[in-house]
Amino acid sequence: MKHTRITLAIAVAVALASTTANATGGFSYSHEWTFSHTAANGSNSMGSEILSYDALNNRLWVAGTDANQLNLGQGGIDILDLSGNLVNSFSTSSLGGINSVAVKNGQAAIAITAPNKTNAGLVSFYNANTYAHQADVTVGANPDAVTYTPDGSRLLVANEAEPSSYLVGPGGDPVGSVSIINTTTFTSQTAGFESFNGSAAALKAAGVRLTGPNASVAQDLEPEYIAVSADGTKAYATLQEANSVAEIDIATATITNIKAMGLKDHSLAGNGLDVSDRDGSGKSPLNGNIQNWNVMGMYMPDGIASFTNSGSQYYVTANEGDSRGDWAGGNDEIRVGDATIDSALNATLTAAHGADWQTNNDKLNRLTVSTSGDTDGDGDLDQLQVFGGRSFSILDANGTMVSDSGDQIEQIIKANYPSIWDDSRSDNKGPEPESAIVGKVNGRDILFLGLERSNAIMAWDISNLASILYLDTIFTAGDVGPEGISFFSNAAGSYLAVSNEVSETTSLYQVAAVPVPAAIWLFGSAMAGFGVLTRRRKA
Template identity: 40%
Template sequence: MLKSGRRHLMASLIIPISILSGCGGSNDEVKETTTPVAPTPVSMTLEKIGSYDGVALGAAEITAFDPASKRLFVVNGANGSVDVLDLTNPTTPKLISTINVSSLGGGVNSVAVHDGLVALAIEAKQKTSPGVVAFYNAADLKLLHSVTVGALPDMLTFTSDGKSLLVANEGEPNSYGLADSVDPEGSISVITVNRSGTSTVSTADFKAYIGKEAELRSSGVRIYGPGANAAQDIEPEYIAISADNKTAYVTLQENNAIAIVDIATAKVTAIKPLGFKNHNVAGAGLDASDEDGGTNTNSGTPAIKIVPQPVKGMYLPDAIARYTINGSTYLITANEGDARADWPGFNEETRVATHCKLGLDPAIFGSDAANWLFDSNLGRLRITTTPNGGSAGKNAAGLCTDLYAFGARSFSIWSSDIVRVYDSGDELEQRTKALNNVAFNASHDNNTLDGRSASKGPEPEGVVVGTFGNKTYAFIGMERVGGVIVYDVSNPNAPSYVTYLNTRNALTGDRGPEGLTLIAADKSPNSKPLLIVGNEVSGTTAVYQLNLTY
């Protein structure tokens, strides 16, 4: 993932959508309806009906739609701007304008829309400095005003009533331990929206946790950046908002946790660790190597081998979406995984064979512990050297006792108090192995079989949720292999697979889905529910139609 960014029925029918959260933006069709006013579909398929090609890597990241003007706002990471597309005819989106923010900062990371008001998250020219949120009128693209927020503002979303706008300020460092190192604090800006004047900003920060790093670590929250206190180390990534607009749930991706924020007071009320996934049970395995076509070898060939492995998965979610079933709130996370691997002065990412040079502890890994280190087994799997603070997952003799992989290659469902009620196990990898248009676990920039098996697999990144009648569907975008997979999550304890569409063709087509935006039928330009997918690597904005059967 590039950190600079991120992302029906007949016209007379209204579809109650209980949450709308794509990877990076939020739209004004977010509604909370307790009684369905539309029939319940028997099935659903996705159909690609339109596309716009930005003709550059990063030209389509996060998207947001304004129903009144029928304009689609697309973050163009290649130019640091926003492309404005006319979506009057969703089969042929047309570029009508571009919003240039060079006078306000270094580039746009995210966009959200509510009732004709467009909000842009703009990072500073020096990303460690405070950023800006700028407000524009969707109809004429006039800049209304801007406000200062935290360092590296990324995902932003309106409350459903449009009165508040919340921004996840990642606060990434420029490096660790160097003479010019700057590590700003992460935070969540709570903006009180003023359409006729200047909005005001309150800050939900993590200062209260400075000095409590040991307590956080012991609870399972990852605090591990060299020399960073808790406020500096915590990096808010993505936000979902409760139905009553009182509470925000914020993924802290690198920290493997979720923060709970009281919106009215702009206070962080809790930080909840997500724990680890056990990949060593049936149905929760993974393909851990791109050389697993042999037995106990360091020169194997690629093969599809999804099996249980003695590995722990750190969820490290990117996008989060909220929905409600029978009055209870549930959260869905796309467990992408993200390593601090590209920072000058610090790199936590390594491979099992490198990290465990002295071997694996046979008391844990069994009598054949030595065999796990072969490249055809776990030797090439990318893991962290620093699961939490100074821990390295080793015993006093230097033998590895725990192996922690990035991401869980799944989506998970959590209760509102952050207790996991469901995880998709190895199903995402299982569903992608039969594709005939792209090699299994290929990355978004190649078509190599097993290319991402040793590193996070399909990498689920974006998620949006929509309710149709009495069914709720989750749409999950898979950043690496591509496409959007759909599950019926009406029963949070037992979701069921619905459909999967991947519009990639080897090294062409839509690659690297980043942001997802769901458009309800009553807001849609063609009176059909639409899913907009910003594909970062191909630079294409795809328009999917949801075809529902009754």
């Protein structure tokens, strides 16, 4: 298997230790309001999962399902004005389970999973001005995300096609796909993965993670989120469980490439992680016990966003991580302490971390890893492969990784925000970067990265890709589980809207930025030395 090695600046940890909140790069934010999606407040959605800004009417469309119920077929849309007032609300429960919403050019598109989630889903279109229903378009199973092209002429749908079970035969695991819908005629095309079914061995050799039991390639790949290029000709969909992204030619509705994200070497400086939820003296949590370990990270991107820099196309991924678990009859997770380890790997880990590396809670005993670390199929682990990169990555127009944030997310939280450190997740994906969006704030390209487990949004200035600068962390007490984020600007300023799945709340922030002094850029350059990525391959 090929590995991706990332060379990061050793100065990262030192620079981060001196980082202080609200003192980086002239960035500021103010919390405008929070809306709670409850029946008492008139909500039909009874939740807040994904949201989208309606620029023509200055409103937020919020898709939600009651997170405390989690029953398929519940939920709906709440529409809020920018003062935080509910202006309309309707249920989608008669159609199925709501997953996503997008608004463009006065039209809203809503993704709905069928009551039997392995059946074909649909996208319902509405007039965003009058709320009149326009059309329903049948798409693939379990449509998870909807994304308009920049001109609004097409809507791309990530049909995740999660299985009900790997154990009930072919009907339990539908094929993943991307639907491309003409938003005027409401006709659709399907970009499928069936053409890759005969290439499983080659894909695996290239690093694409295929683990679904008895699944074809098309069944195994599960598109999550989609980002479209600025010219509207190409898109990338994240294939989270496969640790890959798929390139899509929009005009021909064709998957043109599947690009593996590779593996992240957590033994390298700047790539540390906290591996235990029960470390520290007396087994009390030791927040921020970030160290280097002989562990490989699977980036496994969830959210993805598109942006341009100096005329070139780029994408940024939120590397959350996800396993198939055993909910569908798979066998994807195991704790290090329960795993059988290959003798060569055991020797390496013992030499690096001591003889008790597998049994000590202060070391690797508690860490959740994937059974895909059995690279030769003999029943023991040849690598310790963890779920998620605990980072964001930047890809070029060809889907090649050009930078990764290393361990900066955990380092920043440890240094500045111990109150939002969730040590219970240290053994499993850490802060969980969930969503990403890039917006222009006073001429600067700002990346907003949602952290599902830290209940926060991190902001980074990515105007200079050779010197990426951390700015601030945005969070509000009571907001839990940020799932969706939307950035927009209007005559009043620039704003960030956040949908919080667990607390069932939506919050709005106004954000501002001023030009960065040269001294701050120098600090950012030292702190964010991950701007240049060196790729080395080995068998």
